[in-house]
Amino acid sequence: MSIRRSSYIPKLLAYQKTTLQASLVTSSSSRRNSSSASSSSLEPDYIHTLLQNEELSRDDAINELRWITQEVKATAQRMIAKGKMPAIEEDSISEMVQRRSRGEPIQYILGSTDFGPLTIQCRRPVLIPRPETAYLTEKLSSYILSLIPPLTSRDRPKQPLSILDLCSGTGCIGLLLGKLNPLSTVTGIDNSPVAVQLGMINSRDLKLSDRVKFKYGNLSKDPKLLLSSNAESKGKYGLIISNPPYIPFHEYQKLPKSVKDFESPSALLGDGLNEKQGKGLKYYERISEISPDLLIDKKVLEMNGWNSNIPRLALEIGQNQSKDVIEILESNPMIGKTEIWKDQFGVERMILAWSK
Amino acid sequence: MAAILRSQPVSRLLHRSSTNQPFFSSSNLRKPCYCGCTKFQPSISTLGRQNRAITTSNRRKQDLYFSDTVSRKRTYASEAALQEVKQEDFGWCTETEERQAKLIESAKARVELFRKTIEQETEITDVQGQIARAKIQRELGPLAQLWDKYVETRKSIIDLKPELEDPDPTLREMFELEHETLCEELNTLLSNDLPRLLLPLPSTARLACMVSLNAGVGGLESALCTEDLSRMYIRFAESKNWKIEQISKVEGTGGKGGGGIRELTLKFSPGNNNNNFYGSDELEGNAVGDQGEIFGLMQWEKGVHRIQRIPINETMGRIHTSTVAVVVLPIYPDTEESPLVDPKDVKIDVMRARGAGGQHVNRTESAVRLTHIPTGITVSMQDSRSQHQNKAWAWDILRARLSEKKHNEEVEAKRASRRDQVKGADRSDKIRTYNFNQDRLTDHRFGFTITGLQNILDGNGLDDVILMMKNDLQERRLEALLKGEEDLDY
Numbered sequence: 001m002s003i004r005r006s007s008y009i010p011k012l013l014a015y016q017k018t019t020l021q022a023s024l025v026t027s028s029s030s031r032r033n034s035s036s037a038s039s040s041s042l043e044p045d046y047i048h049t050l051l052q053n054e055e056l057s058r059d060d061a062i063n064e065l066r067w068i069t070q071e072v073k074a075t076a077q078r079m080i081a082k083g084k085m086p087a088i089e090e091d092s093i094s095e096m097v098q099r100r101s102r103g104e105p106i107q108y109i110l111g112s113t114d115f116g117p118l119t120i121q122c123r124r125p126v127l128i129p130r131p132e133t134a135y136l137t138e139k140l141s142s143y144i145l146s147l148i149p150p151l152t153s154r155d156r157p158k159q160p161l162s163i164l165d166l167c168s169g170t171g172c173i174g175l176l177l178g179k180l181n182p183l184s185t186v187t188g189i190d191n192s193p194v195a196v197q198l199g200m201i202n203s204r205d206l207k208l209s210d211r212v213k214f215k216y217g218n219l220s221k222d223p224k225l226l227l228s229s230n231a232e233s234k235g236k237y238g239l240i241i242s243n244p245p246y247i248p249f250h251e252y253q254k255l256p257k258s259v260k261d262f263e264s265p266s267a268l269l270g271d272g273l274n275e276k277q278g279k280g281l282k283y284y285e286r287i288s289e290i291s292p293d294l295l296i297d298k299k300v301l302e303m304n305g306w307n308s309n310i311p312r313l314a315l316e317i318g319q320n321q322s323k324d325v326i327e328i329l330e331s332n333p334m335i336g337k338t339e340i341w342k343d344q345f346g347v348e349r350m351i352l353a354w355s356k
Numbered sequence: 357m358a359a360i361l362r363s364q365p366v367s368r369l370l371h372r373s374s375t376n377q378p379f380f381s382s383s384n385l386r387k388p389c390y391c392g393c394t395k396f397q398p399s400i401s402t403l404g405r406q407n408r409a410i411t412t413s414n415r416r417k418q419d420l421y422f423s424d425t426v427s428r429k430r431t432y433a434s435e436a437a438l439q440e441v442k443q444e445d446f447g448w449c450t451e452t453e454e455r456q457a458k459l460i461e462s463a464k465a466r467v468e469l470f471r472k473t474i475e476q477e478t479e480i481t482d483v484q485g486q487i488a489r490a491k492i493q494r495e496l497g498p499l500a501q502l503w504d505k506y507v508e509t510r511k512s513i514i515d516l517k518p519e520l521e522d523p524d525p526t527l528r529e530m531f532e533l534e535h536e537t538l539c540e541e542l543n544t545l546l547s548n549d550l551p552r553l554l555l556p557l558p559s560t561a562r563l564a565c566m567v568s569l570n571a572g573v574g575g576l577e578s579a580l581c582t583e584d585l586s587r588m589y590i591r592f593a594e595s596k597n598w599k600i601e602q603i604s605k606v607e608g609t610g611g612k613g614g615g616g617i618r619e620l621t622l623k624f625s626p627g628n629n630n631n632n633f634y635g636s637d638e639l640e641g642n643a644v645g646d647q648g649e650i651f652g653l654m655q656w657e658k659g660v661h662r663i664q665r666i667p668i669n670e671t672m673g674r675i676h677t678s679t680v681a682v683v684v685l686p687i688y689p690d691t692e693e694s695p696l697v698d699p700k701d702v703k704i705d706v707m708r709a710r711g712a713g714g715q716h717v718n719r720t721e722s723a724v725r726l727t728h729i730p731t732g733i734t735v736s737m738q739d740s741r742s743q744h745q746n747k748a749w750a751w752d753i754l755r756a757r758l759s760e761k762k763h764n765e766e767v768e769a770k771r772a773s774r775r776d777q778v779k780g781a782d783r784s785d786k787i788r789t790y791n792f793n794q795d796r797l798t799d800h801r802f803g804f805t806i807t808g809l810q811n812i813l814d815g816n817g818l819d820d821v822i823l824m825m826k827n828d829l830q831e832r833r834l835e836a837l838l839k840g841e842e843d844l845d846y
Contacts, residue, residue, distance in 0.1 A: 110741070116744075130713070347712075
């Protein structure tokens, strides 16, 4: 559709119909009444319903109602364009508002969210991509791109950088890296079949499926099962990136409803579902443990034309976990330098590690 | 028609019964000047208001277009002078030619300029002069060619004229047909090709534009008026097949009678299927002959619109006057040759900070704020859920604001270079009154009144209103050309 239907154009269409009748009678006042009454009667009601969700401020509610309305109208437009009859808009809006008022994340209700320049589809209960992750992924990507010589140069990499995205969820990190850097291939691994499927759908819809692939895998099993199907470098990877579950159980209990009740606990709890103690670091320990089996030797990477300044591990962390994670990584003989990156709000959010 | 007649064999023509009606008579056809004189009338603004009441209706008004009505009403000193010259040799060839006298005179002046520069070719040696000459040649070359064609056609008409008195009726009929063909050719030349070359679209006319409506004085009623006007613009834009984007919207307060709109920003850009620029049906199908104009049409809307009516929430039946401020900004393309804005000059603020962040919380915040540091312009945008969409729109608005600045600078520079004070339209605040009780629209810039308000508010009649402005602009441009001044675009 070339014309973006704004939220009030359908109202105008109704208006238009009344105008046709009114122009015969030329009474402009009766016409005004009919059009304006419909605009004021319903919306404050919705706002009130949305405010039952304690996570929302009044401004949030106004914004979210607008987004819901926009989405419903856009969906209806798409269906009409395909020749199908959409559901009654009022019904869809009121259903979505009800769901939102019960605390369901708006990303699940509307089915998608922004991730940097990408729009990623979201489904219950796969973890919704967070803006911090998008920010850091873009930053990492531009850092990697800055290390590649110009594409016209003779020194440019002979092979694409093979990236492993552990705990890929919606696939957002891998998809964004693949999108921003054409000289890369990404394998996303998750142990939830729903997430793997969603990753594939996203990859297909973003037209990245030739370079960004998803498969089922479990971190606790044999790391050889996580190797990519590429014959080159024995299926090993140049870089591992991950946003693993990192919330300790005691923090999990205090999480807001929209996270705790709707997103998968296995994507959030850093010590597994049954462990009540601990600092949420189990995944970092495991990743550090298996990384020698998954990462290409530094020399091989350099032979392929990749600068030795390419980070080998990039792990998102929770608040105040930087020290512990760095400790874990420094105990790994393969890892040399580490670095902490802050997110856009100034919180320490990602650990990068380079090989020795 | 001309082509058909021409292709008929002469024998058939000879057998056609003749009515012997002369197709023209040299200067007898000229109607008396509207005000009874043939002397100088400086501008359309001096024309009597009482003569300018026009009704608009859904039916397309053919007589509203440029080459007819307005020109016919007016006589200029230059035209009078031209008539003296022309009447020495054979007078006007056709009625259209007479109407377009001013245009012809302007064209002649331009062609003379062109000829002069060609002659100077050998004299100019410095680079600057050469560049200036090349520019004139490039701009006026096609006009000069057209002018030659015009002179040639005209000459053949005049040459043919004595033959029309031929005593042999069959021969005479042949000559008359020939004459008619030539006259038609001349008319097309004058009413289609010449205006297009002489008065090309201003460079800004096809730019996309940003239209912002703000409710002014008048409280709730003003918000309702804003809604009505926005509806008018949206329907107008839809009828033009433009792409409409709603960038931001602030609903009215609500209350008795309904909400209305306090503030609305729309972006109009060329639609996908709007590719009939210079199409053959340009002047027939579309009286304005848009040629893909967007800012060129919408620029006439900027200013304060005054609405007088009995509001629906008025219980005593009193007429209220409320205002709506309309701002129209052109959006210059941000090309590499003339960058509007250096991304380095813009600070982008996104969202507020939050607690633990990361997996701990799940909030969508998409608000974006841009600050253009050199000018201090800030733009905030949070209408869409998508942050990059908000960012894109915020950039659009920022570009539009900077475009407006650039546009104003350009216009000012042009105005400064003009000798006399032009009655610029952008200075006046109140540009229009919509009076519902009298069913009239009055435009204060040129002082015309048009009835059929509902049709205008439905977007259909707006064409006619804008056309009036455009015609006046064309007239003023011609005058400027005659005086050898810079071209105008507002």
